[in-house]
Amino acid sequence: MKRNIVFIACIAILLTMAGCKKYTDLTPKGSLVVETANDYYELVSYPNRAYIITNFQYLVxxxxxxxxxFIGVTPNINTVHFSFNVSIDRVSMITISNFYERAYLYINRWNTIISLVDGSKGDDNLKALAKAExxxxxxxxxFLLINVYAKAYNAATAATDGGICIMDKYDLEAQPVKSTVAQxxxxxxxxxxxxLPHLQAQPADPYHPSLAFAWxxxxxxxxFKKEITQAKQACEKSLSYNNKIFDLVNYTTVQGGPNVLPIIAPxxxxxxxxxxxxxxxxxxFGYTWLISPELRELFGNNDARFNxxxxxxxxxxxxIGSNAAYYNVPYTKFFYPTVGLKTTEVYLMQAECLAREGDLAGAMAVVNKLREKRIISGTITLQIPATKKETMDIIINERRKELFLGFNRFMDLKRLNTxxxxxxxxxxxYPIVNKTVPQQTYTLLPTSRLYIIPFPLNVLKKNPNLTLNTDEKLPF
Incomplete structure (x- = not known):
């Protein structure tokens, strides 16, 4: 008997309901039946996938x-992380996590496709493509989950460091065992x-992963594993499919910027x-999420990304007076991605690989190629530093300026701290402006346990197989 997945009302119910029926022989009125290879392929495209990072956004x-x-506010996970406070019970504070739950709900969506597309009707090549995507x-x-809830990859300890639960099949009721970081x-x-062998260079829409994205x-x-030769080769493959850099300098000075020529997703x-x-x-969200005075200073006065x-x-x-800043261009005028991958990150990864291999000239050539599209005036082309450390510092700072907001800086700090x-x-x-309370100095050490986010309390209670990756205590 044919088994069809049925999504009541719409496909999105798979991502919002914890108890939807897995299989059925009857199709309720108004349901969407996924039964062909094309149905599964279309299921891959999910235009509004989001990862809300409010549990760890200030650990940078x-x-x-x-x-x-902050001042006078009842302690919450944002104030605790902003002040780098290791004495407060974070586990009890993180009762739920939108980031954690959404990531696994998305994984269940991908597992549905991977597990069932082969049994669908239609072209075998399309089935292979849907499964690959x-x-x-x-x-x-x-990758996101392991880099938030576990230690950064360290070859010496990854085989024993606690990781996350691997979900490799569709099962909303599973209580999987935690795997190691290496696993x-x-x-x-x-x-x-x-x-990779089954992907396309130009998918049907930008919500299907391309070869450039996969590489x-x-x-x-x-x-992140410090496998530099393989990383550099993968960068080169990705750039062979898409090597475009959006010219913000020309966009600002010639085309008039977002008020004249909107650039929206996608x-x-x-x-x-x-x-x-x-x-x-x-x-x-930049209206309420600010960048720090340190990052503001790093941009300088002639960077199109800031100006x-x-x-x-x-x-x-x-x-006013703190030297902080906020992103204030509506998404209807310019969409600046903060979570997904883009070519400029690939270029900066390539530059980092070259620097780590000792090719400082090659690394700086890549950095300067990006800066030509970002720096409006003044020193655009940087000289080749004398040392690998100086070159790496430039690349790390360019990553901060190019990949602002989102979670990239959090993950970069974790991996570089090894x-x-x-x-x-x-x-x-902090504070800088308010004079009614004493200014304090807050310090986040490279070895701080704060960099490992506790699993949300509701998940810990449901799955006894899941244990914390820090020395923090469970409140139950």
Whole structure:
């Protein structure tokens, strides 16, 4: 008897209901039946996929909080992380996590396709394509989860470091056992390697993963494992499919910028995948999410990425005099991606690989290629530094400026903190403007357990197989 997945009302119910029927022989009125290869292929495309990072967004040196949202406020996970407070019970505070739940709900969607598409009607090549695309997205979601809820990959300890639960089949009631960091990375790489031979250079729409995206993700996985040769090769493969850099300098000085020529999602040619940290209108969260004075200073005065998009003068959203800033260009005028991969990150990964291999000239050539499209005036082409450390510092700072907001800086700090040469002790002095309370210095050490986010309490209670990856205590 034919088994069809039935989504009552719409496909999105799969991502919002924990108890939908898995299989049925009867199709209720108004249901959407997924039974052909094309149905499964279309199921891969999910235009409004979002990853809300409110549980860990302030564990970086790039983000800031308006003083009235911190001073005198009852402690919450944002204030705890912003002040780098290791003495408060975070586990009890993180009762739920939109980030965690959405990532696994998306994984269930990909697992549905991977598990059932072969039994559908239709072209075998389309089935292989749907399965391959779903595996790429499953790899992406596992990559996000492992880099939030576990230690950064360290070859010396990854085989024993606690990781996350690998979900490799559709099962809403599963209580999987936690895998190690090494096992999760092996799973991610296996999915990518199996998918790559079947992917397309130009998918049906930008919500289907392309070859450029898959190779970029593979490069990022290798880079995070410090497998530099493989990462560099993957960068080159990705750029062979898409090497475009959106020229912000020309856009600002010649075309008039977003007020004259809107660039909305998905019309930015350097974007390799459209997913969001907040939603389709994600850059508008900048009205309440500020960048720090440190990052503001790093941009300088002639960077199109700052001059075009950020505001430092609105007392409604920031403290005047703090030197913080907020993103203020509506998404209807310009969409700046903060979560999905884009070509500029691939270029910066390529530059990092070259620098790590000692090719400082090659690394700086890549960096300067990007800067030509970002720096409006002044020093555009940087000289080749004398040391690898100086070159790496330039690349790391370019990553901060190019990949602002989102979760990239959080993940970069974690991975770089495994290397003494690049580890950073984050120090912030706060408040800057308010004089009614004493200014304090807050410090986040490279080895801080805060970098490992506790699993949400509701999940810990449901799955006894899931244990914390830090020395924090369960409140039950």
């Amino acid at each position: 040196d790039d983000m800031w909080i308006k003083e009235s949202n 779903a595996k790429v997205l499953r790899a992406f979601d596992h 999760v990375y092996d799973f991610i790489q296996k999915d990518l390697d199996e998918a 970029a993700l593979k490069a990022k996985v290798h880079l 019309n930015n040619p350097e974007v390799l995948s459209y997913m969001y940290v907040q939603g389709y209108n994600e850059t508008n 075009m998009f950020f505001n430092t003068t609105s007392a409604s959203f920031l403290d 290397e003494p040469e690049y580890a950073k002790t984050v120090v912030r002095k």
